[in-house]
Amino acid sequence: MVAILLGTGFEESEALVPADLLRRAGVEVCLAGIGGTQITGAHGITVTADCALEALNADALDMLMLPGGLxxxxxxxGELxxxxxxxxCYDEGCWLAAICAAPTILANLGFLDRRRAVCYPGMEELMGSAVVQKGTPVVVDGHIVTAEAVGSAFPFGLKLVEVLRGADAARKVAHDVHYHG
Incomplete structure (x- = not known):
């Protein structure tokens, strides 16, 4: 299962596009809300999460995904x-994925030290000793997937499908949604 953490002010497209693409590939996705299940994004769109964070079954996770939005x-x-x-997830070797400003969370924890990664342009100084790949939409290094910004939501989501279900599944989903990027 993939859990996508939603906190108030999350970037809607960065969470929902990957969730949609993963579900199209048959991956179980749980939108987990911080502070409840009604979470309002950065652009005023309120999403009903599948569960509150405290109800998430962490034992079932294959991947944890962190959307951006400051x-x-x-x-x-701010949530312990x-x-x-x-x-x-990091300690257990579970996949971690983060897009836009969210890779800085992983950098703050030291998980991106000397790893290739990408983040929202202008936030590179918050990436610690990560080897930032400026201008690259999606980067995979080990069990960590990072992406640049909201414009990378489709390639990011398809990369998540690929790492969990394989390249053929990612190609099929891209074909089915007529993604030509």
Whole structure:
């Protein structure tokens, strides 16, 4: 299962496009809300999460995904349960994925030290010793997938499908949604 953490102020497209693409590939996705199940994104779109963070079954996770949006990133950083879940996933070798401002969360925890990664342009100084791949939409290094920004939501989501279900599944989903990027 893939859990996508939603905190107030999350970037809607960065969470929902990958969730949609993963579900089209047959991957179980749980939108987990920080502070409840009604979470309002950065652009005023309120999403009903599948569960509140505290009800998430962490034992079932194959991947934890962190969308950007400065408010959402602050919500994740300010929630001890979210931080503990990220640490647990890293320690257990679970896939971690982050887009836009969210890779800075992984960098703050030291998970991107000397790894190739990407983040929202202008936030590179917050990436610690990560080897930032400027201008690259999606980067995979080990069990960590990072992406640049909202414009990378489709290639990011398709890369998540690829790492979990294989290249053929990613190509099929891209074909089915007529993604030509």
């Amino acid at each position: 408010g959402g990133v602050e919500a994740i950083q 349960r979210a931080q503990a879940l990220i640490q647990r």
